[in-house]
Amino acid sequence: MRALTTTKDGSVELTHVPEPDRTSSELLVQVSASTASRGDLHSIRFSPPGRIVGLDVVGVVTEEAADGTGPAAGTRVMGYTSTRGGGWAERAALDSSLVVPIPDTLSDEMAAALPNSGLAALAGLEAGGFLLGARVLVTGATGGVGRLAVQLAHLAGAHVTGLISSPERREQLHTFDWLSTVTTDDETGGSFDLIVDLVGGEVLSRAMSLVAENGVVASLAQTAPETASVPFFWFAMHRGARLVSVNNTDGQHEAGRGVQRLELLAHLAESGRLDPQVTGAASWEEAPRLLAALSRRELDGRMVVRIP
Ligand SMILES: NC(=O)c1ccc[n+]([C@@H]2O[C@H](COP(=O)([O-])OP(=O)(O)OC[C@H]3O[C@@H](n4cnc5c(N)ncnc54)[C@H](OP(=O)(O)O)[C@@H]3O)[C@@H](O)[C@H]2O)c1
Numbered sequence: 215m216r217a218l219t220t221t222k223d224g225s226v227e228l229t230h231v232p233e234p235d236r237t238s239s240e241l242l243v244q245v246s247a248s249t250a251s252r253g254d255l256h257s258i259r260f261s262p263p264g265r266i267v268g269l270d271v272v273g274v275v276t277e278e279a280a281d282g283t284g285p286a287a288g289t290r291v292m293g294y295t296s297t298r299g300g301g302w303a304e305r306a307a308l309d310s311s312l313v314v315p316i317p318d319t320l321s322d323e324m325a326a327a328l329p330n331s332g333l334a335a336l337a338g339l340e341a342g343g344f345l346l347g348a349r350v351l352v353t354g355a356t357g358g359v360g361r362l363a364v365q366l367a368h369l370a371g372a373h374v375t376g377l378i379s380s381p382e383r384r385e386q387l388h389t390f391d392w393l394s395t396v397t398t399d400d401e402t403g404g405s406f407d408l409i410v411d412l413v414g415g416e417v418l419s420r421a422m423s424l425v426a427e428n429g430v431v432a433s434l435a436q437t438a439p440e441t442a443s444v445p446f447f448w449f450a451m452h453r454g455a456r457l458v459s460v461n462n463t464d465g466q467h468e469a470g471r472g473v474q475r476l477e478l479l480a481h482l483a484e485s486g487r488l489d490p491q492v493t494g495a496a497s498w499e500e501a502p503r504l505l506a507a508l509s510r511r512e513l514d515g516r517m518v519v520r521i522p
Pocket residue numbers: 251252253256330331334353354355356357358359360378379380383412413417433434435436437438439460461462463511512
């Protein structure tokens with residue numbers, strides 16, 4: 215089959231690769247759409263040449279899982295490949311714990327933008343526990359994960375603030391009229407029960423100073439290149455606060471959690487309450503250009519990659 219695989223010079227190229235290997239709980243999907251996300255940039259940077267990237271998968275099941283779990287052949291589905299990737303290919307193997315049918319009215323593009331980013335946003339918010347009335351700060355709020363995290367926190371009844379990189383970026387979030395935004399240079403004038411950090415580095419270091427007593431800082435990302443440092447006397451100034459690491463794969467295989475969450479994301483998007491803000495879709499031949507634009511931080515919203 216054909217797939218986009220990593221090259222030595224830090225990009226991707228169309229090549230011929232063997233059909234995916236599958237475990238007994240994995241089904242085979244004929245892929246029609248995936249996404250270009252920052253996670254793909256990380257995969258390309260840290261993988262040897264020849265690896266298939268792509269974390270999100272939308273398509274039709276062509277072969278069911280051998281153990282009988284998951285959607286039947288012929289079902290239109292969306293799923294998350296987990297960190298091993300494999301979505302930028304004609305066919306992808308998906309574990310049945312991370313794949314769900316797509317409602318008829320949800321487009322391929324919308325569905326493709328949900329699995330990886332939506333599971334990450336939900337996992338980050340879950341770190342804060344009960345969110346009704348909580349004060350939540352999301353850093354990297356203009357990103358694909360950030361846009362879903364602010365909306366999901368709002369739906370959960372939190373007072374949500376999005377941290378953006380510059381005042382010019384506010385426009386990208388204009389449809390969320392309930393959202394307060396701040397930049398790293400602003401005085402926020404408050405503290406937060408939960409901080410979902412999608413940037414890392416200096417942004418995380420500064421955000422840690424904004425956590426309330428007994429609050430939680432959920433670290434999900436290393437988007438910025440530099441290493442974060444813990445603010446001076448953080449433990450004494452922010453009593454009971456916790457810094458926790460969060461991955462969207464954590465616990466998703468247990469007791470149907472991954473499936474429940476993917477179903478929730480699909481339902482919220484189908485009913486118009488969650489918008490992954492897909493701003494364009496491009497053929498997979500344009501993937502190198504998309505990746506370059508993503509690394510230069512030129513994209514506004516999530517880009518979908520169409521697999522022919
Ligand atoms: N832990 C997990 O399970 C998990 C799962 C999914 C994703 N992630 C990680 O989450 C992060 C966000 O993913 P994404 O797909 O939302 O990425 P994205 O769409 O590229 O968004 C990145 C966000 O970070 C901001 N940003 C980038 N570099 C920055 C810097 N140096 N200083 C301040 N802000 C900066 C961007 O602001 P601009 O508007 O200025 O560009 C944008 O808001 C990535 O690092 C990704 O790997 C983690």
